[in-house]
Amino acid sequence: MVISAGRDLIRRIVLDYGFWDGYLDRPWEDFDDDPPELATELVLLTAGAMSLEVRMLQNPNLMTLFLRQGDELLPELGYDDDCAQFLPWTFRWLELEYIARLAALRDVQLRHPGPLLALLSRFTPLTTDEEVRAARPMLAVALDLLTEGPPLPEPRFGPTLPERLAYQLDHWDCRELRSGYRWTSSAEGWALTEAENNGWGSLTIRSPDSGEFPFPQWATFMNDVVAAYRATIDPRWRSVPALRTSTSTRDDLDPMELADQLSTAGCDHPVVLRALRDPIDPLETTWALELLYGEEPGARLRNRLVE
Incomplete structure (x- = not known):
């Protein structure tokens, strides 16, 4: 079942220590037994005829972003998988700002900077020093806001809540500074390019000439997001x-x-x-x-x- 994502639900996902086990490389021998799987599918934002959705699987940890148009799920926008491969980089910083702001305007629980920014930050590479200066204070406030509310269980092993939040802030998007990634505009739309191949391969589906990323649908969705934001x-x-x-x-x-x-x-x-x-x-x-x-x-x- 697909449900709408409110602040409390996003908060539980972001702060659930099970979600962080893989990202913090907690060894499997720390578990008394295999942790249970948990699958969640959330509608993050609807604009025009399309919705931005995230499908999450915990233990193992996998987050996959989609656009849904009616009953049809469009090709993946990006995914973050700590077990095998990851292609997380999906949003421009400006796009994430519009998405998180519109969501906050529609739901009094989803303050901005807030939980949606915290959740989607791992899908947003920072490619310029200006983006870093603007984004880090926003994420710091968003993570701090997540701590408000009923306390969640602390892990039996591994990092504490403050340590987990510090990790998120220090590992904004697994990007090494000056890695050469830059957003470029093309006939298809904005795409993420890598100046030098670091041997790992590109970390995005949204690369130039990609046959997988739904460029036209994404452009339509973002146009509808911006229009709805301004019409507020x-x-x-x-x-x-x-x-x-x-x-x-x-x-x-x-x-x-x-x-x-x-x-x-x-x-x-x-x-x-x-x-x-x-x-x-x-x-x-x-x-x-x-x-x-x-x-x-x-x-x-x-x-x-x-x-």
């Missing part, structure tokens, strides 16, 4: 005084005052107002301001984040 904001909200008199590069905007003005103008979106009045971190307010200003994700962050 009523254009009338952008006429409030606080937004008219402040710019994206100024720091004198008062988020609480802006929230009050938006409410007076008819904005009742709980995610937008909460990001301004009660953010989990300043980064949550920042992405909400980018949305309100009509800016591309990361525009304000690039002005604020430093190494």
